[in-house]
Amino acid sequence: MESLHQDTSLSQQDRHAKMVDIRKATDSQIRELLDSNQQKKWTRCKPSVSNGCRIVAEDRQMRVRASSHRSHS
Numbered sequence: 001m002e003s004l005h006q007d008t009s010l011s012q013q014d015r016h017a018k019m020v021d022i023r024k025a026t027d028s029q030i031r032e033l034l035d036s037n038q039q040k041k042w043t044r045c046k047p048s049v050s051n052g053c054r055i056v057a058e059d060r061q062m063r064v065r066a067s068s069h070r071s072h073s
Contacts, residue, residue: 004010004018031039 001019001022004015004022007015010018030042034042
């Protein structure tokens with residue numbers, strides 16, 4: 001992906017299209033390796049990947065807050 005991102009021989013639109021294709025192929029390959037429960041988790045997290053996997057980050061924040069509250073009690 002990095003080399004594709006830096007490839008100046010392609011237009012920005014062509015680079016973007018290739019990146020989308022790579023992401024779709026990667027997603028398909030990953031899904032083949034997951035069981036049904038893992039696929040559900042992957043599906044929930046995947047849309048937020050562009051947002052820095054917000055779900056995971058929010059979960060971490062909640063655990064940090066809970067830990068912080070326990071230590072102050």
